[in-house]
Amino acid sequence: MTHTQKRIIINNIVMALSTLSAVIGISFLIWILSVLVINGIDALSMTIFANEGAPPGNEDGGLKHALIGQLILVTYATLFGVPLGVLAGTYLSEYGQKAKLAETIRDVSDIMMSAPSIVIGAFVYAIVVAPTGHFSGWAGSIALTIIMLPIVLRTTDDMLQLVPSTLREAAFALGAPKYKVITQVVYRGAKAGILTGILLAVARVAGETAPLLFTSFNDNFLNTDMSQPMASLTVTMYNYATSPYEDWQKLGWAAAFILSMFILTLNIIGRLFLLKRKGK
Amino acid sequence: MATIVDITEEKALKVKDFEFMYAGADAPSVKKLNMPIAKHSITALIGPSGCGKTTLLRSFNRMHDLYPGNKYSGEILFKERNILNPKEDLIKLRIQIGMIFQKPTAFPMSIFDNVAYGLRLQGLKNKTELQGRVEKALQDAAIWNEVKDRLKHDANGLSGGQQQRLCIARAVAVEPEILLFDEPTSALDPISTAGIEELIVELRERVSIIIVTHNMQQAARVSDYTGFMYLGELVELGRTEEIFVTPKERLTEEYITGKFG
Numbered sequence: 001m002t003h004t005q006k007r008i009i010i011n012n013i014v015m016a017l018s019t020l021s022a023v024i025g026i027s028f029l030i031w032i033l034s035v036l037v038i039n040g041i042d043a044l045s046m047t048i049f050a051n052e053g054a055p056p057g058n059e060d061g062g063l064k065h066a067l068i069g070q071l072i073l074v075t076y077a078t079l080f081g082v083p084l085g086v087l088a089g090t091y092l093s094e095y096g097q098k099a100k101l102a103e104t105i106r107d108v109s110d111i112m113m114s115a116p117s118i119v120i121g122a123f124v125y126a127i128v129v130a131p132t133g134h135f136s137g138w139a140g141s142i143a144l145t146i147i148m149l150p151i152v153l154r155t156t157d158d159m160l161q162l163v164p165s166t167l168r169e170a171a172f173a174l175g176a177p178k179y180k181v182i183t184q185v186v187y188r189g190a191k192a193g194i195l196t197g198i199l200l201a202v203a204r205v206a207g208e209t210a211p212l213l214f215t216s217f218n219d220n221f222l223n224t225d226m227s228q229p230m231a232s233l234t235v236t237m238y239n240y241a242t243s244p245y246e247d248w249q250k251l252g253w254a255a256a257f258i259l260s261m262f263i264l265t266l267n268i269i270g271r272l273f274l275l276k277r278k279g280k
Numbered sequence: 281m282a283t284i285v286d287i288t289e290e291k292a293l294k295v296k297d298f299e300f301m302y303a304g305a306d307a308p309s310v311k312k313l314n315m316p317i318a319k320h321s322i323t324a325l326i327g328p329s330g331c332g333k334t335t336l337l338r339s340f341n342r343m344h345d346l347y348p349g350n351k352y353s354g355e356i357l358f359k360e361r362n363i364l365n366p367k368e369d370l371i372k373l374r375i376q377i378g379m380i381f382q383k384p385t386a387f388p389m390s391i392f393d394n395v396a397y398g399l400r401l402q403g404l405k406n407k408t409e410l411q412g413r414v415e416k417a418l419q420d421a422a423i424w425n426e427v428k429d430r431l432k433h434d435a436n437g438l439s440g441g442q443q444q445r446l447c448i449a450r451a452v453a454v455e456p457e458i459l460l461f462d463e464p465t466s467a468l469d470p471i472s473t474a475g476i477e478e479l480i481v482e483l484r485e486r487v488s489i490i491i492v493t494h495n496m497q498q499a500a501r502v503s504d505y506t507g508f509m510y511l512g513e514l515v516e517l518g519r520t521e522e523i524f525v526t527p528k529e530r531l532t533e534e535y536i537t538g539k540f541g
Contacts, residue, residue: 164383166381166382166385167385167387168346169343169346169379169385170379170381170387171387171397172343172346172374173341173343173378173379173381173451174374174397174450174454175371175372175373175374175398175401175454176371176397176398176401177371180401184387185387188387188389189387191388
């Protein structure tokens with residue numbers, strides 16, 4: 001066999017193996033999505049959005065309580081997590097730069113980003129749920145905030161650092177004070193990237209179950225009081241899907257479908273932002 | 281000692297025994313430098329890479345203060361005050377001494393907002409006055425006709441040469457007394473370069489200009505005075521035609537004739 005023949009054969013083997021792996025990976029993804037869509041759409045109906053949870057065997061049970069609960073939990077987490085994360089990221093990129101404190105914060109948030117979310121749930125249980133004596137929406141939102149914070153912080157830091165330093169210098173050269181350079185010039189330059197980071201962080205926490213099990217727990221009925229246990233799509237889905245009742249399992253499928261579509265939409269919007277930025 | 285021609289005009293800046301050391305460096309990048317800068321004229325700074333010309337330029341508006349640990353000593357006199365004084369109000373100083381950078385630095389906002397940026401910083405809010413000043417600045421920078429119909433468009437949609445003229449418009453809008461140009465055409469094509477050079481010559485009527493350039497032809501074309509720097513020192517400052525035709529220092533002659541650099 002000549003050297004060239006050998007090279008062609010190896011080339012073909014590598015190509016075949018990598019194509020096969022890609023196909024296997026994608027088949028699983030399509031399988032999951034199609035099962036989800038088939039069962040999810042089948043379970044969808046107007047009553048799901050209109051009605052609260054009902055005891056098993058009751059035909060008109062819905063997910064309104066979980067949808068609203070989820071929305072409240074994620075909204076509060078976003079309200080806490082985004083300003084904190086963006087400001088902390090601003091500190092890292094614009095003030096701390098290479099200082100020891102800044103580098104330590106970067107390392108810690110990188111570790112926190114890969115920390116199992118159930119650990120964060122247990123932590124919030126210990127500092128909020130145990131002292132107050134009961135599960136609450138606040139505890140759930142705090143847990144989600146903690147998961148969100150390092151993601152928003154690191155994206156903000158990275159995106160701000162991508163803004164060329166000459167742009168900052170140009171603003172300083174016109175006599176701009178530092179806070180105006182940051183808010184009027186640097187933020188504008190990094191807007192698309194930071195927004196994408198925020199959307200992806202929201203999508204990430206919207207799919208969390210483990211930290212909510214320990215904190216906001218669950219409620220089969222509509223509750224908007226943050227100091228009480230609160231339903232969420234993820235925990236509701238977990239409860240319904242693992243229950244022995246067929247109508248609850250159906251609602252579990254619907255919850256899974258709605259949640260996936262929500263997260264998919266956020267991801268797509270986030271990617272569109274990035275594409276727009278690159279296209280410029 | 282450097283050979284420095286007698287400058288008959290009023291001085292825009294006087295540099296006295298100026299030294300500059302970057303954070304963490306063990307030797308100064310600019311050494312015991314003395315140099316007068318003539319008012320309402322164009323002074324070019326030339327010299328091989330690393331000779332300290334950009335470092336000197338960035339000292340005139342205290343740009344080095346943005347990064348911690350840099351050290352100045354000596355004096356730079358502007359209107360009889362030493363701008364290296366730690367108490368110097370850098371915001372006021374940078375309004376009076378503007379800067380144009382190597383690469384165009386259009387802000388991510390509309391063309392109008394770019395030019396209005398410095399004016400708004402100074403608290404100008406009146407819409408009519410703002411529009412008047414923006415239009416005048418764009419005319420001064422010879423770009424008004426190209427952008428007058430799209431003032432609301434994103435400035436990043438302009439070509440490199442247009443963006444650089446926009447940056448000049450933004451800088452002249454606040455009516456500085458001195459404009460510092462840091463290799464303003466090194467990222468531009470020859471036609472845009474010619475446009476910017478023409479503009480710099482016209483601006484001399486109103487502002488004193490200091491320009492750092494790697495292009496000796498450019499220095500010869502636009503400047504009234506040329507300073508040649510080497511290894512952090514000023515070797516010679518003279519009228520441009522003398523520097524390029526009859527330099528007094530052997531080092532200057534060797535550099536402009538391309539013997540090193």
